Amino acid sequence: MAKDRRIPLVTLLGFQIRFDLTWLILVALVVWSLSAGYFPASYADLPTSTYVWMGIVGAIGLFASIVLHEVAHSWVGRRLGMQIHGITLFVFGGAAELADEPKSARTEFLMAAAGPLASILLAILFQLLAMALEGIQGPTPISGVLHYLAGINLILAVFNLLPAFPLDGGRILRAALWAWGGSMVWATRVAAAIGGIIGLGLIVLGIVSVIGGNVVGGMWSFLIGLFIRSAASASQQQMVARHMLQDISVARLMVREPVTVAPDATVARAVELFLANNLKFLPVVAGGRALGHVGLKEVKALPSAERMARPIREVMTPLAPDSSISPRADAAAALAQMQRTGLTRLLVVEDGRLAGVICLKDLLDQLTLRSELDLNPEPARPR
Ligand SMILES: [Zn+2]
Structure with missing residues (x-):
């Protein structure tokens, strides 16, 4: 993380x-x-x-x-x-x-x-x-x-x-290609490729400038070129990932009926469940309602002497909009939420009740599967 x-x-x-x-x-x-x-x-x-x-x-x-x-x-x-x-x-x-x-x-x-x-x-x-x-x-x-x-x-x-995606000029270029060709995926691919070429051009320009004696200007050009190239490929990958996951619901990829722990149980019970099920994350549930979650992080934060006897209620991270998602949301939204919050697991909650848990690993596995099987939606070419 x-x-x-x-x-x-x-x-x-x-x-x-x-x-x-x-x-x-x-x-x-x-x-x-x-x-x-x-x-x-x-x-x-x-x-x-x-x-x-x-x-x-x-x-x-x-x-x-x-x-x-x-x-x-x-x-x-x-x-x-x-x-x-x-x-x-x-x-x-x-x-x-x-x-x-x-x-x-x-x-x-x-x-x-x-x-x-x-x-x-x-x-x-x-x-x-x-x-x-x-x-x-x-x-x-x-x-x-x-x-x-x-x-x-x-x-x-x-x-x-500069028309180098993801800089503003590249985004304007993508918007123009998108309006013209009708597909955002295709427009992103083209704009990111142009961004990559401009980045490479700045890197070469930087090297030539340094050799020519303009060390400071050349270094800047080199660094900005590197930055544009890595940003172009990162935003392209992110867009492809989000696009591949956007038609799949969270409900389809979540773990149903995950192992849970009651708020009145002790931390010792949570540790037992971690070990027995090879887990490091447990939703805290009472009467079907999701209250929060407890993981290795929460347990490790406790001084080891008092660790085991404490009730889960006192150590759990309470349910929050950042750590939960609806089963009807699409998997791309779950991925974006994980990227934004740095969390690798989200509680899937509907009307306050726990429906499941969605993990970053499962989202990435789904992405790998889809690209291995070439289920990648083929970007439409311009009309
Ligand atoms: Zn800007």
């Missing part, structure tokens, strides 16, 4: 914004490169302390701009009925977390275009502010930071408009 390294930052327009730890490295790098490189080169003869605060303000402005870009995607997505769980900022910027794929080409297009549009508007705003400040002979360090923010927002817009 992947550890959640994302740390909540703020909530904006109802979206929780988290940052990945890799993000802190980028913040430090940006402050340093602005105050030691960019600002001294652009505005000579200012005191060092001025360059340092210009770097700090510039970095804050850059990251606020990235957040606004992502919020624009999420805001439009939510207005169009997409479920958005939050926004994560990581080393290459940000990502809105979609619960599933957009429902139509139009939704995809509007959502994808919103981010670059926000960046372009921010670029214009910062440029106008900088020009207004220069017009009244305002302080150079402030107009310098504003000019930088105008330029960096323009770069953000242009970079994200």
Whole structure:
């Protein structure tokens, strides 16, 4: 199970914004490169302390701009009925977390275009502010930071408009192919392939630049190329998996009548059941009603001396929307929920009653079976 390294930052327009730890490295790098490189080169003869605060303000402005870009995607997505769980900022910027794929080409297009549009508007705003400040002979360090923010927002817009799926430009391309060809699977396959080629191009460009002496620019190009290639193939695989599982109900893949434990039983009883049935997860059920679950994690968290005599009720993880799913939901939704929460098992609950348990392993087995047997729904070609 992947550890959640994302740390909540703020909530904006109802979206929780988290940052990945890799993000802190980028913040430090940006402050340093602005105050030691960019600002001294652009505005000579200012005191060092001025360059340092210009770097700090510039970095804050850059990251606020990235957040606004992502919020624009999420805001439009939510207005169009997409479920958005939050926004994560990581080393290459940000990502809105979609619960599933957009429902139509139009939704995809509007959502994808919103981010670059926000960046372009921010670029214009910062440029106008900088020009207004220069017009009244305002302080150079402030107009310098504003000019930088105008330029960096323009770069953000242009970079994200590269037609390399899953960047925004690639999503716009996918929406266009989808509207034209009628199949999202086919459109994703083509957009991801183009993304892979552009990624490869950036990697080659990076190597050529490094050899040619542009080490920093070349490294960036190389890293961004690698990132685009891995993101393109990951989103393609995820889409294929979700597509293959979308017509299968959770009820068909769940374990029916799983071994359960009563809330009044002791932890010793749960351990007995783990060992007897080769399990590490038990739903907690009383009178057919699902109350929660208890697993190795909950048992191991107890001090070993008092472990065995404690009632399950006190140590279980109570039932929550994140850890349960309806038997009528499709298996793709279960997979997406597991990817989002990091859980490998969900309780299948209907009207409060336990219907079964669905496991990540069973979903993956089903995927493997379907691809081995070539039951992969053949992507439709353009009409
Ligand atoms: Zn974007």
